[in-house]
Amino acid sequence: MNIKYATAEDITAVAEVEAECFPPAEAATEEEFIERIRYYGNHFWLMYEAEKLIAFVDGFVTDEEDLTDEMYEKAEMHNEKGAWQMIFGVNTLPAYRRNGYAGELIRRAIHDAKQQGRKGLVLTCKEKLVSYYAKFGFLDEGVSEKSTHGNAEWHQMRLAFDNRKLTK
Template sequence: MGEIVIRRVKKEDLDKIAEIEVECFPAAEAASKQSIEERIATFPESFLVAEKNREIVGFINGCATNSPVIYDALYHDSSHHIPDGESLAVFGLDVLPEHQRQGIAAKLMNYYIEIARTDCRKRVILTCKDRLVHYYEYFGFVNNGISESTYGGAQWFNMTLTI
């Protein structure tokens, strides 16, 4: 399988991350390359990549906020990042399709949760589609019902992991 290495993002990862985002999300939901670049610049401490054989195969990212739920402006405007916020949001957990079902997403999520603990956050928050609710419950997230988010025109569910 090859060893999976989780590390913080670097500026030079931008092109590969943008490619992975386009492959993993529908066009209406995928973050733009410009948005990803802003995220890397604004909150690199909560932007992790997974490498297999020195190739980026996945990533997880999100900002800190005081909000207990994700709201749409968080995705588009990095100025909503509050470095010492109570919540660590997950904007995306992406793994290339050919590398899925190998535990890479779980490694990324577990590392991300540990960052939230180390940084003394109160919670990790995310939104997901109905088909993924059970996946996040595996990590201890609780389904708080349908989100007000309409990002990408989809229906989302608010999920919270209390730290």
């Protein structure tokens, strides 16, 4: 498997994977990915098997401590010098799930954020995935008051680098 950062050439494939992984109310559109990749393509971790995109993790960097719905919509809010790496999506095509690919991408995002001197990472997830992200060191901060993206209930989770040992 090959992991790389996103470029304009990846936009269609990224949008297709997203559409397979999230319901329409929660999935980003191709137009949104055009902006996201333009502003922070180096914060997309893409996993390819040969020429096929099978999984990706993406999100921007900010000094804001909490993930908000506005962040999904406004790629220009990205601040390359920000303290926190936000994770907007963890996507794996259904046929490739349960092989550890998402975990590999999450560990890579954690590693990169640590190497870049960030305070840590923040993501939101549905309750059924809280225990999954906890395996990587994320702590559940409860139901988010700042994100109701797609009219869903999201738990905000944070991995702060203070006193944590990360494995690669």
